Amino acid sequence: MELQLKALTTDFLIIGGGTAGCYAALTFAEVSGGNVLIAEKANIKRSGCLAAGVNAINAYIVPGKTPEDYVDYARRDAEDIVRDDLLRTMAEGLNRTAAKMERLGLTILKDEQGQYVTRGNRNIKINGENIKPILAGAVASCPQITVLNRVNVFDYIIKQGRIQGAYAIAVDEPVLYVISAKAVLCATGGASGLYRPNHPGFSRHKMWYPPFNTGAGYAMGIRGGAEMTTLEMRFIALRCKDTIAPTGTLAQGVGARQINALGEVYEQKYGITTSQRVYGTVTENLEGRGPCYLRTAGITKTQEEDLQKAYLNMAPGQTLRWIESRQTPGRKNVEIEGTEPYIVGGHTASGYWVDVNRETTIRGLYAAGDVAGGCPQKYVTGAFAEGEIAAKSAAGYIRCESEAFSQSIINGNTADKSEGHNGSKCEDRTFSQSTINGNTTDRFEVSNGSGSEITPPDMEEACNKKRRLEGFLNSTQAPCTTDELEEAMQAVMDEYAGGIGSNYRFSEKSLVIAEDRIRKLEQQSGLLGASGMQELVYILELQERLTLCRSVIAHLAARKETRWHSFAEYTDYPDSSDKWKLYVNSRLEDGKLNMIFRPLVQEGGKYEH
Structure with a gap:
């Protein structure tokens, strides 16, 4: 071709x-x-x-x-x-951009006084399927x-x-x-x-x-x-198990708390930042108190209906599961899990x-x-x-x-x-x-x-x-497929760079293994073949992921602390340190990824190149 x-x-x-x-x-x-x-x-x-x-504007003053x-x-x-x-x-x-979207036709829900319906301290409700x-x-x-x-x-x-x-x-x-x-x-x-x-x-x-x-x-x-x-x-999202539907609608919409299998509320035990909510769930499971849930049993019929409508605006699979199983959120707590990073x-x-x-x-x-x-x-x-x-x-x-x-x-x-x-x-x-x-x-x-x-x-x-692209299109003897290399890449990252299988944890030694194996997969990706343009896109997407994997591994290795549990759980450096209150940056120069450490921009300050 x-x-x-x-x-x-x-x-x-x-x-x-x-x-x-x-x-x-x-x-x-x-x-x-x-x-x-x-x-x-x-x-x-x-x-x-x-x-x-989407069913809410989650960033609003x-x-x-x-x-x-x-x-x-x-x-x-x-x-x-x-x-x-x-x-x-x-x-x-x-707020300015939200107002513009409303003028373009987005439905933002309002109360009887004509004010936007808020959801928590930073959110407003919308009908945003369209x-x-x-x-x-x-x-x-x-x-x-x-x-x-x-x-x-x-x-x-x-x-x-x-x-x-x-x-x-x-x-x-x-x-x-x-x-x-x-x-x-x-x-x-x-x-x-x-x-x-x-x-x-x-x-x-x-x-x-x-x-x-x-x-x-x-x-x-x-x-x-x-x-x-x-x-x-x-980023690791805390989501409804299996459907991978958002949990914020439950937590903020009906005030659902995180509980373990014993019915104990555990969220305050670990903290309520985004990473801590994931970390708490992982730890409860590891220590034998799982599965974990969002406590919804006992909510009103009206709250149930509101939740089902809300999920139809962005994650209909969750509503369909409730209906199909006849286990609506008012009857049964919603099990939760962390996603891959x-x-x-x-x-x-x-x-x-x-x-x-x-x-x-x-x-x-x-x-x-x-x-x-x-x-x-x-x-x-x-x-x-x-x-x-x-x-x-x-x-x-x-x-x-x-x-x-x-x-x-x-x-x-x-x-x-x-x-x-x-x-x-x-x-x-x-x-x-x-x-x-x-x-x-x-x-x-x-x-x-x-x-x-x-x-x-x-x-x-x-x-x-x-010529490079035509090389993929005209290849007739590719030793492996794009799917096979993608699965191999995901297995390496899961096992050695802190995926679900390793409970989001990694070490210096495991990252060295990850870097070596990703580099080899990157070399193998140059031997792939494509029978058409869509398959060529898949090859390019795989190579994009492999390029990014190497940078992610380098960054994980460079920040020698655990500042965000689960998001970056570095077993060799389990604590956070003030000396790492800085930006870990990188730049590829002459084929080598160089790490750059920059001081934080202070409150009220401004950075310019």
Whole structure:
């Protein structure tokens, strides 16, 4: 099979049409007048973490609270390893973005006085099964935004420390896209599938986090030399057993407490931070007092009905199980368990190291949502807020670059620049076969919508990418399958890097084994074969996970303490230490992952690259 090369140009490329990506596109179109291209692996109508809907806005400044209260909560939950400046700027945008979503059509529940119905100290209730179609509809109505569905972005185009676009493949046809852009937003979500899940085999995708979020954004950043932060702060969700449905709806909706098999409430014994709730459940089971539950038996019929409706908005499997078994929550307590670990910067602080504008250490590359580090407890509105910040920052960056380009024209420094600005929404150019195979040093004339430079594609680099991908497509004697390597990877991470099977615990020696075996699997992945484009996507996803696994292992090894039980349970260093109140960062340089230790940004402070 041979790939066709296609070139696209745009002002602002957004990789991932999920929560942060769609909101960023709307914001950029509003504030800049420029053109936006969203590249989405699935279809933005039902993609990302909100694909199945959500029944609450979990990050909201309710009456009587302030953004600073939210910052304090997130800081405590993360045991101080947060970026105060990122949390503060996010928290200030929570209510504003919720109000905008309501104007777009999201139903936010209200009481008899017309006030939002709160759920706890930071949440409001919504009917959010259709939240993603609402976002997608708003995007579709904006003429400045082009959506490229069923396209998988797999690598950045970076020159001299600046982003210039990205490479992508079509999922359904043999096409390799070379996308040139003035600025890029990575909004690809976090990473699932690194560890063996609760339900291996046929049901392995019955998990808490979207199984299609494979860490692509993290992997592209790592390979591109971007600085990453706090990947050792994994996220383990406490969920309803088997259905992996959220437990917050039970805990906050009806005040359900965590109890063991003896009926004892144990949550205060271990603490009530997110990681402590998981750790307490694991410990109770290990010490013979399990299974563990959320105590719901005895709730009213009205509360039962409310719970069933709430789960239909985001996890219908839980409601269906209650109905099918006739064991409704008022009759029987709900058993709970921890999931496998995920890397997800919307709940923990793991991801790209960004400044307050959400720009990464690669100039012109921004990150928002689950892929951006330093700012935990984002949830839906936090992802919106970060998308808004990144889009406004990117618009400013493009404007400054445009002014510099205009000045270079005045000064006569226009050699080897692209020409022709026709104002098109998103121009599609197809490389001729002679160009692909011949003049790899020729420049490709591109057009864009706002008069500043877009660097033409590097033909030699594009052709090298093409040959590598065609190597997978034309392989006839692959020694193993993608599924086999994925299962092997998950087994290694589970056993040696703190998965469910090892009760989330790891040691220095086990991490050495994990690193060695993941490295070997990474080498084997280069020998895989694909019979079509979808299988090629699976290979790229596996390689993304393997790249991320190596960075996660390095981060787990580097933080020599146990600051977050279960999230990072380091048996050689079972206690926390004030000397580790710092950020553990990393950067891949010349093929070596170098660890970087940075002091905490103080309360009220601000970090700049």
